[in-house]
Amino acid sequence: MPCPGSNCVDGITWYSPNFTQPGEFTFCEECYNQFVRITPLIVYMLIFVFHIGNCDFSSNVKQQWLIAVSKNDINIFREYVEPKLGRNKPCPGSNFVDGITFYSPNFTQPGEFTFCEECYNQFVRITPLNVYMRNDGIHNGNCDFSSNVKQQWLIAVSKNDINIFREYVEPKLGRNKPCPGSNFVDGITFYSPNFTQPGEFTLCEECYNQFVRNTPLSVYMQSIESQSGNCDFSSNVKQQWLIAVSRNDINIFKGYVETKLEHIRGLRDRAARLQVSLSQELQRKQFLITSQHNYRIMANIDNISLGGDEPSYEYSFNGSRYNSSSNVEAARIQIQIDESSRIFNNYLAELRLLEHEIANLWY
Ligand SMILES: [Zn+2]
Ligand SMILES: [Zn+2]
Ligand SMILES: [Zn+2]
Known part of the structure; x- marks a missing residue:
């Protein structure tokens, strides 16, 4: 029977290379008899009796076969045939390979965690969590989808919760949090x-x-x-x-740090003393405000008992005129209150400076 070429026929005997799966690559009895039977590479061929199919032994294939035969090297033929089989490349595991499609979870940076097309097809493609995966295209890499990773992935899929997978993967990415510097x-x-x-x-x-x-x-x-x-x-x-x-020599570092720490301790002592002065000044001001309030009440009482608008005496203080000695006292205290506020603000400003200096001492 002549070679059917690309036409599908029944009732003839077919042959296949032993590195292919049934039906992946077949050729007819006629081509077998003509090109294979009498060569040493015949040992790599298998026979299929019941099979409907066509003959893949095209002239291009034939050419590669003849080259392989001439060099008595089946791999020449194999390397030509295999990429045409439409198979996925096997998972490279931890081996670095080139030329396959890689995928990544979308919560990782490119290259941080990759897995191969084969693992994607087997474990990811038909699951609802596939939306969390990114196709990184064809590049070189290895497959991080180890059996442990796979197990976590399957748990995540079974609970339909990507976070289970994420919480497993993220700590393994070897990402360090960046140095916070002087920020808390x-x-x-x-x-x-x-x-x-x-x-x-x-x-x-x-x-x-x-x-x-x-x-x-x-x-x-x-x-x-x-x-x-x-x-x-x-x-x-x-x-x-x-x-x-x-x-x-740790003492070089120790000496440097301890000198700085000594300085910091001095600054902290000064800050603590300032805190005390601040609260004392605040107390003094509160006392002054209370006293002033009391004098103002007394001035009102004086006013009423003297019978109103016509003061019998006038008091002058600090360029102003007052109708009672209590009002003069209230004015005198106001000067002290203003002075106290000024002192308080100075302490506060100094304390802020110290705190800033302490916070930035190492910088
Ligand atoms: Zn044929
Ligand atoms: Zn893989
Ligand atoms: Zn740091």
Whole structure:
């Protein structure tokens, strides 16, 4: 029977390479007899008896086959045939490969967490959570869809809740929270030198990982309980730390930090004394306001008992005229109240400056 070419026929014997699945790639008995039977590569061919089909042994295929035969290398043929089978490439697992389509969850950055087309087709495509996946196109990479990841994905799918998957994946992305600098933040790990008191000097996880973790001096740093704070590891501090690391001498860093801490303690003492002065000044002002109020009541009483508008005496004070000595006292106290307000505001301004200086001391 002649080769049916691309026409579908029944009742003939078909052959396939042994690296294909049934029906993926077939060729007819005539082509087999002509091009395969007498070659050493015949061992890679399988026979199919009951099969309706056509012959895929086109002239292009034939050419590749003949090259493979001439070099006695089935892989030449295999590498030509396989990409034409419309199969998905197998999951590369942790191996880095090129030329397959990758997908990512839409809550990750490109390249942070990728999985291959095959895993997408098998586990993602037909689930409602596929809306959370992004097609990153064809690029090189590996597949992060390990069996553990798969398990979490399947749980998330079964509960129709992407957050289950997200909460599993995100901590594994190796993202560090950025250094907060002098800003107060919550929810990151802080470290302190073991020669300081709690809260005196802290550095953030990111700075720790970048500058401390892999140095011999890391033994002098410890993580602290509190997850809130700011990072004192300014560029000045960093410089001292790097010098200390380069000489493998913690005392260089310790000396620098302790000198600063000494200065901070001085500033804190001054701030505490200012707080006391502030509250004392506030008390004095309140006392003055009460006294002034009392004198004003007394002045009213004087006015009434003297019988109204015609004062018998006039008092002059500070360039003004008053009809009673109580009013003069009230005016005198007003001067003291104004003076007290001025002192209070000066203390407050000084305290604000100190607080600012303390907050920025490492910067
Ligand atoms: Zn044929
Ligand atoms: Zn995969
Ligand atoms: Zn930091």
